[in-house]
Each structure stands twice: as C-alpha cells, then as structure tokens.
Amino acid sequence: MDKNYCDCDENNENNEKKVKDFINSLEHQGCIVQEGELRYIDILKYCSEGLVNSALGNNAGAPYALALVPPSPNQESDIEFITEGVPYKLRPDEAIVLIGKTPPKAYYYSFRSFLFFVKNKIGKYYSDNSTVGNDKTGKYHMIFGSLGDTINNYTIKTENTPDRILGYPYDSSTIIITTADQYINHQIRKTLINSGFSSDIMNNDNIPKDLVNMGLEKGKDTFAILMRASIWENKDIGQAYLDNLDKYWHVLRITPKKPIQPEHPWPIPTLKMRETCKTEFNLLPHARYDLNYLRYKILEKYDSEEYEAIDLRTNIWVMESFEAIMMDVNVLGESRDALYLKTNNFQLTSDDDFIITYGVNHTKTGNAVYYNSSFYGAKKLNGVSVIYSPDCEGSANEFFPKDSEVSDNYYVYKMARKGDGNCTAIIPYSTGNPKGSCYGVNNYQEAFIGFRLYLNQETLVGPAPYNVIWDQAILFRKKKSTQHQIIKNEA
Template structure:
C-alpha cells in the first residue's frame, strides 16, 4: 500500500553488464468489486484485511538501460549505465517528490542521477487503509554478459539495492498529485514489411517445409491461433490480471494446447525481430496454462542465427531474417531445440515443468525497438507462428507417457 504523500526511494548500482535491465512500479492487488465473480482469479486476504484480486499491471513506461539517469549516463545521456549508481524516487505527489529531491541534494547526490517514478491517483486507489491498492516494484535483468557476476548480484541484491519507505510525520495540507503519465509512442513509419517485403510468401514456404520435414503421414499438425496481450492501463481499466506486463516488450501468445504423448512437439517459426531492427532481443517460452509458469525458453535472437537457412534454397539471402525452433520432449538435433521438462518428479519443483495432457501455451516476446526505446507497435512487426505436431495413434486412443 502507498499513501498519497509517501515516497519510495531506491538506490541501485548495477555491476555486470546485461542486454536489458529495467525498473517499473506496478499495482498488484486491487480490492474485489461487489457483485463480481472472482472465483477464477488469484485472490488474497480476508474480512479483516479486505479481499483482493491480482491485477499486476504496469503504471507507465519502464526506466531501462537505454535512458536511465546514472553516474555514467548523467541526465540520461548516452553511455554505459552499468557499474554506476542511480536513484529512483517513487511518489504520488509533486510536493513529496521535491522534498525527497531536496534532501538527496543536501546529502550530496547529484540531480543528474535522480529518476522519477510518478504514480497517479487516477490509476490506483492510494492509502494504507483496508481496501486500498497494493503496489510493488519490479527489477528485470536479461542476458548477463557475465552470468556468474549476474548471479552474485541477484543472490546478494541487498548489497546493491536499497529501498526506503518515507512517510512525512505531518500529512501535507495541500496535495499536488501527479497526472496519469504520458506513455512513449510506439508507432513509427517503418515496419518489418519494409525490410522483408516478401515475408508472407517466405513464411508460407517455411510452413510447408516444416510440415514436410517434421510431420509426414505419421503426424497431424495444428496451426496454433495467435493473440496479443493487454498493457497496464488497459488491464487496470478492465480489472484484469496482466501478470506483470512491461511496455518495453511486445507480447504474443498461442491458444492453449496439450502434448498428448512424448512424441508430440511444437515448431515455432517466424521473423527474427532483431535482424529486422525492431527489437534488441526476442524469444519464445513454453508455459503451463494453469499456473502461467514458464519452464523453458528458445532464445531466438541469441543463438543459431541461421536456423531457417536449411528450409530455403541454398544461398537465399533473406533466410537470415527468419528462424525455426523446436520445443519437444525429445531433442534430436535436427534443428535448434529446447527440451520441455515434466512437472511430475521435477527435482526443482512441480512448477518447473509441464506434464502431458495438461494445458500449455507458447509466449513470444520482443523487447525494445531501438528507434523508440519502447516495444515495437503491435502491427509494425510480423507476428510469430507456431505449429503443434502430434503423433497419430493407430487405435485413435490416448498414448500418453503417464506423466
């Protein structure tokens, strides 16, 4: 919970370089509305504390490594923000923000490393009393340059990140609330069709080749339907659970499906959004639907840059703009692949896998259009695709592995 005249102060030096890091505040739990059914939602609380459902929606754009104010990138200047300190001031009131900034300045902190995270009362129900919204702040880091140093940072976060909750002893007589933050525009006049004008024909060619090489008469194939995901403001307005969205990422997902046997698998394919210049990295992740637990990821833009080349005629130059990755129980080396772990008997815990005959889905993410410093616009990219390939059974019965 967060009072309208309170503040959250964070200081955060970053040690090892990473492809991407960001800070973002969220509204995570909102009080249940009367006469609305939340039986299918994740809820917490009781009559004493109030009963809340999860929304987990972002409250604006992220502060990330392309524009954060740090000692090495003062005032958001270009440079390397790693191994340098930053201060993030999270407030819902302009007056409180200024008091914190003045105190930081008096303590010797430069305004050039101060970043504002402004929370609007137009988006959240502020206060500490029963029924008020619950907020949190999330740190995301992806692809450490030095994984060992990154693990040391995460496992000892309190050595690097300090969070202070500040509450004035005397409440402000006059409030000067922040407006709803203006979001970075995502639209440009440049789309992936400008880079790969024959993309549709190429994707149809890939689909035919995938079915021929990975399917055949012993398999059925299903082209999985695709849809996109809401952003923070939209989820707040619709009172929907957004599972910690990030405006730096464009999210696409398949419909739910099931692996019936260990011979079933999924082929993901499409345009590599990094190669086209519309993202700094992109991946596809296999999830269980019930818990929304991601269990394995295909890092499309990081490895096997030529993954689609063998599906096109030799020497075809535009093959570099495409990818093909497999998600399967059995990894045979025929193409870049990730192995889907089981839930039952998983030594790391049941949420680290997905069993057969259990609803699953694939999430696709592409992070940060370099031209806008936020994710690409939804219709400026060519959507990823996925094919579920299922082994036929002679009797038409369920031939599951038992897990």
C-alpha cells in the first residue's frame, strides 16, 4: 500500500498512515478493499493507435485522467474501453473513494462520475463503430453523461479550503466519495473520520440510483470517474503531476462481503441553475452593431480576390447529460461546468486556407472563467489545435478605432497551417504526424470549430446557452484559380 510521494514530507507520511488505518478498519467491518489508480489518458494517442475509434471531442490541450477501478470480487469479465478498469460496474452497496492531492494551480479542474456505457436497446439500430462488447458480455453503447454537477476548484472541499471556505484549492489534500446510497456514504465518512481524516475535506460524488441501472450482471450500466484540468499556471509542474498521479492518489473500491440492501438511495439532484438575470444581450446592448463592424473589419483585412469568405454557422454541440440519458444519446463526457457550441462542417482545400473565430469576451461579461476555440476533425472528433482566452487579451483591438471603449469586449483568433501573430493556432496535419494520425487533420477532411465556455462566474456552472452571444467563425478559402499548386492530402 505504500506510495512514494514526490514530496515525501511528514504530512504525506501521516496521510499514508490514515489510508492504511482506513483500509484496515473497513476490512475489520467485513469489507473487501481493492486499490485501483488514477491515470492520465491521452485520448489522441489511443485514437491514433486504433484502440478507440473516436477522440470523444477532447478539449485540445486540456488533460484528462480516468479512475481505473478493479472489478468487484468474483465479478465475471466485462467490457473494456481504452484499458482495464475503464469502465466499471457497481453494486448499489459499493463505494469508490479517492484520497489524494488536488492538481497544481490551473484555471480549472474538476472531478465527476459519469454514466459511461449502457446496454443496447432491443430493436434499436446502433452502428458497429458505436458499440462494444460481445455475446458473453452483452452489447453496449456510449452515453458518457455526467451524473450531476461537478466538484471543481471553485466548489471543492480541501485541506486548504475546508468545508468550501475560500482559499487555495490547489496542491491540497482532499477526499471524493462515490456512492449510490446515503447510508453507505455515512458509513464511509464515519470510518474515514475514525481513521483521522477531517470531514471538512470530504466531497460527495453521488450516483442518483433511479437514473441508472446498477449491478454487476450482464447488461447492467457501467460508470467512469473523470478528472479534467485546463490551463496550468506552470505547464512543467502540471505535466509532472499528471505523470505521477499514482503517487498522489489512492483509488479504493469498497465492497461489503455480505451484500447490503440499500434503503436510502441518493435522489436525482436538483441541478444548479445556469440562467442569470445578466445576459450578454443586456450587458452589451450594442453588440449587434459592434459584431457587424468587427466582421466587416475582419473581411477588410483578410478578404481579397484570392479568397472566398464563408461564414460558418454556430449551434449547440451537445445536450445536457440528464436529457442524453433519457434520449439514449452520446454526449462525449459533457460537463455541466461548460457550454459547448460548434460550427457546421467544412474542409480546408489548401495550405493557404484559414479560419477566423470572433465573438464576445465572455470573461469580461462574467459568463466564463475561460473560453476557447478548437479545431476538430469531424470523423474522429479529434481536437488538434486550440486558442485559450487568457492568451489573447486585447486581440480585437486592432479592428476597432484607436482608444475604442468597446474593443476589449470582443476577441479575434486565427487558425491556420502557418503562424501569424500571437493569437494564431497552428493546424497540424494527420499524415506524417510524428505524434500520431489523430493529432492532426488533413486538407479535404471534414472539420469543424468547437467553442467552450467554462463556468459562469456567478453561478459557477456553465452559462445558459441563450444567456450568451454565440461565438462565430469565418472560413477563408483560397480560390483554386489563384493557387499555383494544390496538394491534396489523402483523407
């Protein structure tokens, strides 16, 4: 059970002792305790290697980690995705407990359990690419829907932010308890406290039992616990944390030897309200004029006889997870902390083509802690290039008159094959990419732009889709008659 923490100090040794006491106490109570791990998952790598057929709309540049949970004792083999332990099934009387240290400073991090794969419905068609399993395990398809609001760096209880007191929620001890029953949760908390842990650092990651189909048998639902992070203050420190998650976290599966009949399931939660009275339409009453002016200035700078300017259409990308569970739809790990928008599909037809994304500065209006624009391959849903809002403050200034009072209300980003200024995201190729094919997108492959807005600063949940002014994009496509040579990469 010993772990060699990177910063082995007295506090870490004390925590390790508490973990051992916690496990010993559970075993004396008649529980089987198995340890898994929290592992950084580079989904583009797995997709490039053909281990998965989709990158699941990854937030480019934002790392993910999954809890690898061992099977329940005496459980038969079951479906796998990416690696063993993902996903997992759960009895209603079992618990998953994560004990560890939160990520280093970042704009955002979160933890949440998801409904991952569910049994195929009788009489409903599912494409072979969207299903996993076989006759022995049963056939499943992905939902990847969040089971409630997230535990994030603004709401988490840690040693530095006990009982959610404002403070520094980074590099701080915390505990996350996943259960489907309030009594099981109570017993876990009681044992943790008796082992020396403070209740002030314990966070509930509840599974609403009536929304899922729990159990270990063939056809029962599967789950996953996901950690995600965005925009490290120090990239090297952030990557070192990701590379050593096993030294910072215990992932424990707790199973009563004698099954308990749960009598107090967690109810389906009332989710945080996304809507506020302060919409961007109210806050920026001249936005229609400003955005039309901004578009005109973008065309004035970039449009020419050599280019065709094509306005892309923006719409909502994924529905909310509870709706997805009811509608039997894959929402790709949707988090309630974000609003997801996307453009219609398009193709780059030459290396000279590029995209300009523009819109409202959502952090200034208070509707986001950060926002970004990402370039995706449509077939694999692989995010390969991204621009984050903190890196492009003042990016719209050049398009407005000098000393304009409104320019900071907006942004302008560019996505291209070649660099052009600080706010340009480079679009890599798929063919010949040294990292792997899914780290890039070729010309003549279907693509789209995805937009994310993370955390309304008042509600601390993703903004309501109609409270914000949607981001926009223009494709500038080199006219074929002006191209000296067109190199068409194989799709």
